[in-house]
Amino acid sequence: MKSSSDIAIKVWDLVVIGGGPSGMMCAGRAGEVLGGGQDDAGGKKKVNINNKKDVQLAKILLLEKNEKLGQKLSITGGGRCNITNAEFDNRAFLSNFPEAKEFLFSPFSKFSAKDTFTFFESKGLSLVVEARKRAFPETQKASDVMHVMERYVKDNGVAIKTGVQVVSVTQDGDNPFLIKTKDGEKFYSRHIAFATGGLARVQERGVSAGGFSILQKLGHTIKASNPNIVPLTTSAKWVHAISGVTLSFMAIRFKQNGVTKLKKTGKILFTHFGISGPLILNSSFEVKKLLANGSVEASIDLFPDTEENELDRRVWRLFEQNKNKKLKNSLPEMMESSLAEQVLNLPDIKLAEKEANAVTKEERKKLVKKMKNLTFPITGTLGLEHAVIASGGVPPEEVDFRTMVSRVNPNLYLLGDVLDINRPSGGFSLQLCWTTGFVAGTDIANKIRN
Ligand SMILES: Cc1cc2nc3c(=O)[nH]c(=O)nc-3n(C[C@H](O)[C@H](O)[C@H](O)COP(=O)(O)OP(=O)(O)OC[C@H]3O[C@@H](n4cnc5c(N)ncnc54)[C@H](O)[C@@H]3O)c2cc1C
Known part of the structure; x- marks a missing residue:
């Protein structure tokens, strides 16, 4: 043996x-x-x-x-x-x-x-x-x-x-x-x-x-x-509310102390925690570095190819054609409806229930500015468990x-x-x-x- x-x-x-x-x-x-x-x-x-x-x-x-x-x-x-x-x-x-x-x-x-x-x-x-x-x-x-x-x-x-x-x-x-x-x-x-x-x-x-x-x-x-490649989070409730919405062409700026540190153009996906999609994932490494130095704000330009004056003219024309309609029913002609609703309900806009003929020039210009500069805070990343790459x-x-x-x-x-x-x-x-x-x-x- x-x-x-x-x-x-x-x-x-x-x-x-x-x-x-x-x-x-x-x-x-x-x-x-x-x-x-x-x-x-x-x-x-x-x-x-x-x-x-x-x-x-x-x-x-x-x-x-x-x-x-x-x-x-x-x-x-x-x-x-x-x-x-x-x-x-x-x-x-x-x-x-x-x-x-x-x-x-x-x-x-x-x-x-x-x-x-x-x-x-x-x-x-x-x-x-x-x-x-x-x-x-x-x-x-x-x-x-x-x-x-x-x-x-x-x-x-x-x-x-x-x-x-x-x-x-x-x-x-x-x-x-x-x-x-x-x-x-x-x-x-x-x-x-x-x-x-x-x-x-x-x-x-x-x-x-x-x-x-x-x-x-x-x-x-x-x-x-x-x-390293990871979705970003925000505390802005309106972003969470449009979870699932994708904007296929927008520009996003990441700012610190009012200064643009990073700008990207392309597609963005809104989620129940913040923002994602390849463009955001590929920005996350740099955004994370910024977050280590202080707070970061994201600013989305919904119409990156259109100057503010031109966008104002387009919005004015839309209002002219829909004089008696509430903005929550007419603005979706220009942008995704759930996003339009959230923008119109922002505390500094509050125009969802107004009819176009009652909107003042100042209110319209403020709305246009918002469409060119939709801001929200970036609070962090989703962490290692949701990272594509660490x-x-x-x-x-x-x-x-x-x-x-x-x-x-x-x-x-x-x-x-x-x-x-x-x-x-x-x-x-x-x-x-x-x-x-x-x-x-x-x-x-x-x-x-x-
Ligand atoms: C959701 C997601 C999507 C992705 N999509 C892409 C993409 O489309 N294109 C791209 O290029 N990259 C993509 N990546 C990244 C890519 O998947 C990784 O870079 C790649 O899988 C790394 O391969 P690896 O062999 O090094 O390790 P892994 O794929 O992580 O494999 C390691 C293996 O080792 C095993 N293991 C670990 N410890 C032990 C142990 N102690 N004993 C025995 N076995 C062990 C694990 O169980 C695992 O199976 C993605 C990542 C994620 C999370």
Whole structure:
């Protein structure tokens, strides 16, 4: 009978922790370079664990805390998945990563947005490009992206274990890493890729960012997390009252002490807590910085292409044509009716019940000014639980971006949202996952082979 010390210890060549987009790309790519399959011994190198010789080598294992891979991936882009941004000039693409672009030139020279197109299209998933170069699967289904990635991982011989939460990773000298799970399972691995994600939406759908404390214990610095792409809140009740209304063309100014600090033009969505939509989400990082210095006021111009005098003439004509109508019944000809009602009921306007023929010139001009300068206070953000992207994580200085290997441990790799890299929405986050996952997977596989 074999004693427990005789039982072979299985040592994986690579364990990827986290089955999101970056982890799946890394595991699949490493398997692809190694030629797939799990049966033959993965590496050529002999591995000893505390001088135990009876060691069985295996290739790649992907560990995921949730029961399914890629839960967050399947809710991206409102369920459509903005898979990348079709800006094929790397320099232009990386201008969207203001603080980290110098780090990213090297990995993007190996796997760029163009490569993402080739990758998915070669696997039968055609991509289409929408406004602002945002690319989506032609099927408009994030679940299809998920399935391509899952198949990529499986077809390349990666072993998958879901429902497994890693709680610690330690390394004794030159021995392989020892990975322990919440349920007391142990795994040994010569290389580890951390793809455990960031702190945005940690509560939602069981998405968890359990990697940071483990990385800290392995010697990495972890920058505090802050919501970066996140809806903004206001205390103005009239904004809450028009929840669901979208203005497809307006200009918004964010002001501090009466001075405009940021101006954006485009679409805005009013919600029961404040304002949202891509334009607002992409302004939130700067607005949050302003909020740290004091109060912030938003001012919306409902007719950004029309000068105030011209707008006044349009309103005057509307009143002339609807002399005996109450303004609450005529103004909706010029703007969304629930918004018109709220504007007319503002304490300094109070014109909803007045007929047009009773409105004075001063009252009309005041209304026009309001339509050009609809102000409300910004009180904050919806916080990490509602953030699309959170800052924080491992600072880029602690990673060698040529390979995505940690500068703290030569067998540890860091991917995707684990990294503290700020960027806007528009497909840039997932591209960062595809790129870092691909580069790390390639490097790890080459190390294993040699
Ligand atoms: C609502 C929403 C919509 C978005 N839409 C887009 C979009 O359209 N386009 C875009 O580019 N970006 C989008 N993003 C951002 C994008 O989803 C993320 O940047 C991306 O998912 C990060 O991938 P990742 O692999 O780094 O981490 P994640 O996707 O967060 O995956 C990490 C995985 O690791 C697992 N894990 C964590 N800790 C452990 C542990 N201790 N043990 C085992 N497993 C663990 C998690 O369960 C998770 O599955 C969106 C984000 C949100 C929240």
